Amino acid sequence: MPRFPLLTALFGWPLFALAGSEPIWSDEFNQPVGSAPDPARWAHDLGAGGWGNNELQTYTAARENSSIVADPAALDGRALAIRALRSDPGGYTSARLKTESKFAVTYGRIEARMKLTRGRGVWPAFWMLGGNKPKVGWPTCGEIDIMEQLGHEPAKLHGTLHGPGYSGQNGLSAATTLPTGAALSAAYHVYAVDWSPEKIAWSLDGTAYFTLTPAQLPAGARWVFDEPAFLLLNLAVGGNWPGNPDVTTTFPQTLLVDYVRVYTLPQETSR
Numbered sequence: 001m002p003r004f005p006l007l008t009a010l011f012g013w014p015l016f017a018l019a020g021s022e023p024i025w026s027d028e029f030n031q032p033v034g035s036a037p038d039p040a041r042w043a044h045d046l047g048a049g050g051w052g053n054n055e056l057q058t059y060t061a062a063r064e065n066s067s068i069v070a071d072p073a074a075l076d077g078r079a080l081a082i083r084a085l086r087s088d089p090g091g092y093t094s095a096r097l098k099t100e101s102k103f104a105v106t107y108g109r110i111e112a113r114m115k116l117t118r119g120r121g122v123w124p125a126f127w128m129l130g131g132n133k134p135k136v137g138w139p140t141c142g143e144i145d146i147m148e149q150l151g152h153e154p155a156k157l158h159g160t161l162h163g164p165g166y167s168g169q170n171g172l173s174a175a176t177t178l179p180t181g182a183a184l185s186a187a188y189h190v191y192a193v194d195w196s197p198e199k200i201a202w203s204l205d206g207t208a209y210f211t212l213t214p215a216q217l218p219a220g221a222r223w224v225f226d227e228p229a230f231l232l233l234n235l236a237v238g239g240n241w242p243g244n245p246d247v248t249t250t251f252p253q254t255l256l257v258d259y260v261r262v263y264t265l266p267q268e269t270s271r
């Protein structure tokens with residue numbers, strides 16, 4: 001029996017056609033062009049300091065770093081643009097948005113339709129952190145990285161899980177590419193996780209490429225993915241994993257997000 005009968009059956013079908021899958025939350029990023037990310041849904045993380053990875057950017061709440069833009073390739077003609085700009089020699093600004101204190105979810109399908117970046121030292125991400133982070137700290141709060149891309153490998157998508165005993169370079173991770181091998185900066189694609197008490201499955205355009213269950217954790221490690229988690233979107237520049245931009249990297253770099261949607265999981269037992 002296929003491990004993910006639903007995901008297999010899903011390929012190419014709109015999600016809303018799924019029986020038993022109900023929308024919980026979304027942002028279609030269809031607010032007026034030029035406006036800020038909806039403050040009812042998103043807060044900004046601000047500042048510099050490397051963000052734990054020796055990253056180079058300073059995060060701002062300025063419209064040049066995050067705003068709604070017109071984009072004919074977006075399903076509704078509008079998208080969120082997160083832009084990394086070169087500010088002065090060696091300096092960069094960008095944006096990091098989070099739903100912390102505004103929205104959190106425990107289990108479900110969490111997905112975004114996005115167009116990624118291309119260029120050495122550029123690092124976009126769509127991810128989740130346990131809402132208990134202020135209390136228990138990282139990595140005990142858990143981190144689910146739904147999408148990470150290193151701009152010097154524009155065709156490659158990374159999905160990763162971080163928790164206590166399996167964080168940072170020891171995060172549990174897999175990578176994939178499109179069947180065509182095309183760059184993820186060339187068109188929009190749908191990046192998702194299906195998160196249930198039994199497993200987390202990462203997918204690209206509805207095709208699962210990575211799954212983890214509590215039994216697959218390193219010996220003695222704890223599954224910490226049963227708490228509400230909030231969502232994050234950011235575009236980092238430089239840092240330990242991607243390395244820094246070089247003379248070949250062009251700016252601005254833009255992460256485009258057509259939508260973020262959260263659904264209850266479909267009923268697998270119905271098949």
Ligand SMILES: [Ca+2]
Pocket residue numbers: 028029030074075076077078079080257258259
């Ligand atoms: Ca949109």
